[in-house]
Amino acid sequence: MEKLENFYNQIKTSPVFYGMNDEELKGLLECFHARIRRYEKGDMIIRQGDMISNIYLILSGGVNIEKDSYWGRRIIISRLGKNENLALSFVGSKDVEANIDAISVEDTLVLVLSYEKCTSMCQNACTRHKILINNLFQILSKENIELIQKIENVSQKSIRDKLLTYLSNEAQKKHSNSFDIQFNRQDLADYLNVDRSAMSFELSKLQKEGLISYNKNHFELLST
Amino acid sequence: MEKLENFYNQIKTSPVFYGMNDEELKGLLECFHARIRRYEKGDMIIRQGDMISNIYLILSGGVNIEKDSYWGRRIIISRLGKNENLALSFVGSKDVEANIDAISVEDTLVLVLSYEKCTSMCQNACTRHKILINNLFQILSKENIELIQKIENVSQKSIRDKLLTYLSNEAQKKHSNSFDIQFNRQDLADYLNVDRSAMSFELSKLQKEGLISYNKNHFELLST
């Protein structure tokens, strides 16, 4: 069992608790029945159809947000890591079932907060709750913008354009033309909605043409 | 010039102001420097690169959220109508430029609220602000879920699957197997990221096979 205390310093830096002092943070964690859950590679954290009333904050590890299409194809919506939230939109949308799966892709620690418990207790009256809801609003905003970017990525018409758009966006996020990506080839293909082998082929073509260079998960955009 | 007073009754029903009494609503509208803007078909309400610090609420008409890809292709992210918000995520993400265009597709009235003005004035202290931020959180949650659904739509591998997924989702939203869609054929193609003519062809094939029937913008899902 992981001790909450060992993670205070990290939790403090999370956007969820931005702007709170130590006292407010500790109060909130208590009022929220905060606890830590550990997931192993492949574990389902959230399943399609679940009703979500907890705030999930990833402390370490990595999580895929996925959706299985009606015809059995896997769609990766996004990959989340440290200090990011899972399924926050379903906390905000009461009475809406989760329409995604959240799957741990490595050993993952998640901080779980019972949102319901707190809101029913303090009726949004306490200052820490006010700060919190403000933070959640900002976090969701950011998620929203990233979803739009994902839509841009997958909406390109060719594999080549999808790759270039995705890699450019990643470079911009990392503020460098040289960066690591989080996906392996199969996951990247499922994220961009293309066939893995066709994508591999296109990647090496891009490399031969001198547009990019890569090695395993490290990529570099080359200026012409 | 449109008079704000004429829209009170409608504005009251908007999710943005859910749970407020008349007094709170009027106070808020004042504190937010509320005003109404009219846009004609084709007008740009928001452009890529804009910094957004206003809350936009559509009072009537329709708006496309679009993105022009690097290579000049048009991507339709979503179509918004009455009582929906524009670009709310950019209000929450301070210092992030809008990465989309918002284009009026018919005569449209928009209520504009200066979010900055209010937050700097009342420091989130007043009750109406507390209600508001709670509402915004819920609205963003809903938007988020719809973006995920859009990703599901465009992530299907064939035109046929995209159409069936899209139409099923629409039917579910409208709680009926018989419904109107908001897009014309070209817009629907840009929304699903497919070629219009190929899509038209697939639509008539689906009709011949007895899976759906349609006439102009009215569609019906037929049970087998």
Next chain:
DNA sequence: TTATTTTTGTTGTATAAACAACAGAAATGT
């Protein structure tokens, strides 16, 4: 009404991507 523009449906052709099958490399386990 007639003329003009916009929207939608249809067809043939060229092309890009899915799919399948496989080999080599890398990672993992024993």
Next chain:
DNA sequence: ACATTTCTGTTGTTTATACAACAAAAATAA
């Protein structure tokens, strides 16, 4: 160290879709 599994790249074939060009229908304007 070896065996086993997973991951990645390559190729040929099949298939679906983009694209172009056009006709019919509907909407709009004169």
